[in-house]
Amino acid sequence: HTLIITDDVEIHEMEKPLPQHQLRRSILLLKQLLYRACCTDAVITEAVCTGWESNHFGLALISAASKTMRDLYDRSSRRPLCVPKLWLVEDLLEKDIRQCKSHHEFVSLLSAPVLRVCPFLVSFKRRLKLFERIVTTDRIEIQGSNEQHNLEPGVIVRIMRGRVLEDGLMTLNNLGRNMRQRIVVQYLNQAGATETGVDVGGLFKEFWTDLSNLAFDPNYALFRATEGSGNCLYPNPSSRAAHGSDHIVLFEFLGRILGKALYEGITIQPQFAHFFLSFLRGDYNFLHMLPDLSTMDPQL
Numbered sequence: 001h002t003l004i005i006t007d008d009v010e011i012h013e014m015e016k017p018l019p020q021h022q023l024r025r026s027i028l029l030l031k032q033l034l035y036r037a038c039c040t041d042a043v044i045t046e047a048v049c050t051g052w053e054s055n056h057f058g059l060a061l062i063s064a065a066s067k068t069m070r071d072l073y074d075r076s077s078r079r080p081l082c083v084p085k086l087w088l089v090e091d092l093l094e095k096d097i098r099q100c101k102s103h104h105e106f107v108s109l110l111s112a113p114v115l116r117v118c119p120f121l122v123s124f125k126r127r128l129k130l131f132e133r134i135v136t137t138d139r140i141e142i143q144g145s146n147e148q149h150n151l152e153p154g155v156i157v158r159i160m161r162g163r164v165l166e167d168g169l170m171t172l173n174n175l176g177r178n179m180r181q182r183i184v185v186q187y188l189n190q191a192g193a194t195e196t197g198v199d200v201g202g203l204f205k206e207f208w209t210d211l212s213n214l215a216f217d218p219n220y221a222l223f224r225a226t227e228g229s230g231n232c233l234y235p236n237p238s239s240r241a242a243h244g245s246d247h248i249v250l251f252e253f254l255g256r257i258l259g260k261a262l263y264e265g266i267t268i269q270p271q272f273a274h275f276f277l278s279f280l281r282g283d284y285n286f287l288h289m290l291p292d293l294s295t296m297d298p299q300l
Helices: 008-012 020-040 043-050 056-078 094-099 103-111 113-117 124-143 164-172 176-180 202-215 239-263 274-281 286-296
Strands: 155-160 183-188 223-225 233-235
Touching: 008 020, 008 056, 020 056, 020 113, 056 274, 056 286, 094 103, 094 124, 103 113, 103 124, 124 176, 124 239, 155 164, 164 202, 164 239, 176 239, 183 202, 202 239, 233 274, 274 286
Parallel strands: 155 183
Antiparallel strands: 223 233
């Protein structure tokens, strides 16, 4: 509980509640405990499958260790407490990912105890690799591929130059699950005629680039940039004043387009603020709000 209410200044500069070298030792100890519970002894898997009633202490210990490690990991992602490799178990899940072949097999790895309880033990590159495999196999099942000669025709979207956001909002925002299908972009010139060119992925990337350059520009007033170094984006609290009641619809649309870009394997240029990404994750610790404010504006 002391760790929960301790801010970053106390930990890094005053070394409270523990000196940093002891925090690093604690991280190593908790890492070994969680690794043994999730991977070596499979305590959590067996407890779920058999419905253990006699090991409440062990499960409570694992739960407390996981919560403590998550809090330390969140703090370290904002301001490092140790070198990154201290969190990791070498080669964890590498063999499992290599053995998977189908979309279902990749998805089934998400239920592995280590990813549900302590995902920070797995390197970010390996978790990203798993995400890419899940998305790629799902995309091929839905859209087909040129390599397998079964490419689906896709959904045709007509976008006029100079009206990227408006036309994109009108044609894409109501697709729902069909957003996972192949989007075939056709650009229209000022006369309304279709521009020459075949969309094999390039025109959608061009559409995404044009849209992101507009929507994520702080001058468009949907997002603001953090002060000082980083220049990271977060939603503009005054977006309603600039866009009226439509600002929520615009945010929903941008969320769908961001998801589509990730689904298509397109690199996302905007960099979002740490506290905003923490909110998106769905388990934000509001006791970190004051330290997070300093990343938005150092004067705070």
